[in-house]
Amino acid sequence: MSAISVHDLTRRFGDFVAVDRLTFEVREGEIFGFLGSNGAGKSTAIRMMCGLLKPSGGTATVGGIDVGRDPEGVKRRIGYMSQRFSLYERLTVDQNIRFFAGIYGLRRDRLETRRRFVLEMSGLQSREHVRAADLAGGWRQRLGLGCAILHEPPIVFLDEPTGGVDPVSRREFWRLIDGLSARGVTVLVTTHYLDEAEHCHRVAIIHGGRLAALGTTAELKRAFHGRTIIEVHAGRPVDAMRLLDDMPDVEKTSVFGTAVHAVVSMKPGEAARTIRERLEGGGVAVTRLGPVEPSLEDVFLDVAERATQ
Ligand SMILES: Nc1ncnc2c1ncn2[C@@H]1O[C@H](COP(=O)(O)OP(=O)(O)OP(=O)(O)O)[C@@H](O)[C@H]1O
Ligand SMILES: [Mg+2]
Structure with missing residues (x-):
């Protein structure tokens, strides 16, 4: 029961x-x-x-x-x-x-x-x-x-x-x-x-x-399946976000501490390469960049955003 x-x-x-x-x-x-x-x-x-x-x-x-x-x-x-x-x-x-x-x-x-x-x-x-x-x-x-x-x-x-x-x-x-x-x-x-x-x-x-x-937190994170999160550490996060937001494959961006998370509809390797090119081409120095597992915060923001739409 x-x-x-x-x-x-x-x-x-x-x-x-x-x-x-x-x-x-x-x-x-x-x-x-x-x-x-x-x-x-x-x-x-x-x-x-x-x-x-x-x-x-x-x-x-x-x-x-x-x-x-x-x-x-x-x-x-x-x-x-x-x-x-x-x-x-x-x-x-x-x-x-x-x-x-x-x-x-x-x-x-x-x-x-x-x-x-x-x-x-x-x-x-x-x-x-x-x-x-x-x-x-x-x-x-x-x-x-x-x-x-x-x-x-x-x-x-x-x-x-x-x-x-x-x-x-x-x-x-x-x-x-x-x-x-x-x-x-x-x-x-x-x-x-x-x-x-x-x-x-x-x-x-x-x-x-x-x-x-x-669901379990693992199940909720799996809702991200098929999408990649690229975490970007860049000298100018605000400019980085603006450039990322203009990319067609970037679904959305959000600030995570000192980093930016971009949700991308691409495979991790390709996403990392494309984003680095775009940022450096736009004059933003990238300190570190790579795919990360979605955190519960990513899930929470994603769910809240979808529910609002
Ligand atoms: N007695 C009441 N009369 C009118 N509106 C109310 C009343 N109680 C709650 N609300 C409204 O209902 C909504 C939900 O409030 P509730 O307190 O359940 O939210 P919550 O999720 O617990 O938020 P928090 O995280 O801030 O505690 C709010 O918009 C609140 O203003
Ligand atoms: Mg409450």
Whole structure:
């Protein structure tokens, strides 16, 4: 059975369609990533799946329960970490845990076990009496996750849990997510960090409220099949881009750090040769140039661009 099953899920705000007929399934124990630009509709979709926002159309079944029919039933069976953070700033770590334990109706004996588990998992044992407001970003996120899973829900929704968190803390946070998944917990997580998507078993790219692509990162990269990406390091990247954009075989160009990526409908060897000739002929000095594997960022930009057309 799927842990989450969404069919034609739609949400309108007035005339505006924020989530547009989303359809997908998430397997039990899967880490399912939600990628999409700001305003793509990720949080709105999650709030509907969590029973916090009424769909305008379509259905979502979470843990076997139809959200439209029994939103309260769904809420009891899931963990949810909202994008705008859900800890109580003025409460200490310990008080936050006890507060959420109260919300979830944990019995006293279970509370003690779970409290210890969350403190240990988040590495906050020595910080029990620190106020949430005084915790550094990484600790806060781990406490937030801990509070969201106090009642051991089989399905967890994490809406941008690592936003604004440093790379080391992000890595630690993902270890916790991997651990949950290994224990059979289903995790639906949104992120703007494309490197994090590589931790997901599958990712859905949401664009303009619609599902624009769905698959493993390897599958999404394979969508580039038949096309070549040439990475160009040149003295004058802006001029290089202009020259490349004028070439008939160049589908599009984008900036990647200090390099330019050109998507070309040619074989790698031929593409590299043609592009070098064109750039040098146009007076742009090429430092380094060659075919590269598509990154998830290439895929993301490509999908977003196609969906807009
Ligand atoms: N309550 C609301 N009333 C009107 N419009 C809303 C409401 N909630 C969300 N929207 C709009 O719906 C669209 C989707 O918003 P949503 O927050 O779901 O995007 P998101 O993908 O989570 O973006 P981000 O990456 O910035 O978190 C946005 O255009 C937003 O302004
Ligand atoms: Mg959001």
